[in-house]
Amino acid sequence: MTTARRDTYTPETLLTVAVRVFNERGYDGTSMEHLSKAAGISKSSIYHHVAGKEELLRRAVSRALDGLFGILDEEHARVGHAAGRLEYVVRRMVEVLIAELPYVTLLLRVRGNTGTERWALERRREFDHRVAALLRAAAEEGDVRGDVEVRLATRLVFGMINSIVEWYRPDGRGTGERELADAVVQMVFGGLRAEA
Amino acid sequence: MTTARRDTYTPETLLTVAVRVFNERGYDGTSMEHLSKAAGISKSSIYHHVAGKEELLRRAVSRALDGLFGILDEEHARVGHAAGRLEYVVRRMVEVLIAELPYVTLLLRVRGNTGTERWALERRREFDHRVAALLRAAAEEGDVRGDVEVRLATRLVFGMINSIVEWYRPDGRGTGERELADAVVQMVFGGLRAEA
Structure with missing residues (x-):
């Protein structure tokens, strides 16, 4: 017999548990049963807070996406030479990734089997395009190399980050x-090469 | 009623099917039943070729690892300045990754739940250390920047590739x-920065 914990969750704290389980088991591999066990409350208690696991996924990836898109609204991402703005965005991406590590991890593992997952992939692509546009502008201003195609360079930079x-x-x-x-x-x- | 295909597989061609299924479903999520269905032959026919799915995994990741370690034995990876050898290894890593795409993909997704997976992770770490040593040597020869810690730089380079x-x-x-x-x-x- 399992003793269910008294439900003291808020949608926010329940999200922390759900994201951990999603990252461990994969979103597809997680059932409401798994979430109920991990949270120590009954399934009906979970349904008291959220409509189901897809709502938890949507809240989780929204948090990651809001963090990333928020960067683009910051002053240093909007004002000045494109190369400087790009450098600011790259630095802030690392910071947001660390600050929201489990949420960004989940976002990066989304596959596209449900509506929410497809929406998340679409938003990720939008973010990629915004950064690619910045890279293109920096190349046009002559501060970024022109010999690597912009879309490919963006992919490699995102791959690293x-x-x-x-x-x-x-x-x-x-x-x-x-x-x-x-x-x-x-x-x-600057890459690996030592400054001449 | 399923009509089983006549078994014309060799261990090699069976591997191609298995790697595709492992990459689609994850190794943990793949059963002998899944492999049997994907190959269109009975489970006992599969057991005629291999001892089980772990043997298929071992063969698959061995192929990826042999490709990667093979690079380090090539002349340009052994002779000359460390920076030149490192550049050669980076280029060849991309080539091997493309040539053995499904096998390297599987290798990179290995988690460590079975003996074979833990062995594969150990070999990957060994390869990483060999490349890190090359990077360290290039830094000591003054051709690679000294302001980024070697282990971190190696991780970021591998992350990109x-x-x-x-x-x-x-x-x-x-x-x-x-x-x-x-x-x-x-x-x-060289990184993104335009040559001065």
Whole structure:
């Protein structure tokens, strides 16, 4: 017999549990039963807070997307030379990724089997396009190399940044948030080659 | 009633089917039943070729690992300045990734739940360390920047290269193999910044 915990959840705190389970089992592999067990409350208690697991997914990926799109509204992302704005956006992407690690991790693993997942993929593409446009502008202003195609360069830069979710653990020894953001900016703009 | 196809498989051709199914469903989510259906032959026919799904996984990730470790034995990876050897290895990693796309994709998704998976992760780490050593040597020779910590730089470079499996499709329009390898080498060593 399982003793259900008294339901003291809010939609917000329930989300924390759900995102952890989604990241562990995959969204497709998670049932309401799994969520109920992980939260220690009954399924009907969960339904008291949310319509179902898809609503939890939508709230979770919204949080990640709001964090990312929020960057583009910040002053340093809007004002000045494109290369400077791009550098600001790259640095802030790393910061948001770290600050919202489980939410961004979930966003990056979304596959597209449900309406919510397809919406999330669509929003991710929109964000990619906004950053690609910045990269294109920086290339036109002559501050970014013109020999790598913009869409490909964007993919490689996102590949580098997004891969951080695979190994970065905030409680891990070693790399701090600031050091990581600095390293990514240096690698994205200057590459490995030593300054001449 | 399902009509089983006559078993004309070799362990090699069966592997092609298995890797496709592993990449679609995840290794954990794949049963012998799934493999039997995808191959169109009975489970006992599969057992005629291999001991089970873990043997198929081992063969598949071995193929990816042999491709990657093979690079390090090539002459240009062994002879000359470390920076030149590193550049050669980065280019060849992209080429092997493309040539063995489904096998490398599977290798990169391995989690570590079985002995074979843990062995594969161990070998991946070994490969990472070999490349990190090359990067360290290049930094000591003054050809690679010293302001980004070697382990972190290696992770970011691997993050960029490995992310290619997420979007590259050999039949896709646009990016050719050569163009992609050039772009990765340029981004890894020179970054986005336009040459002064």
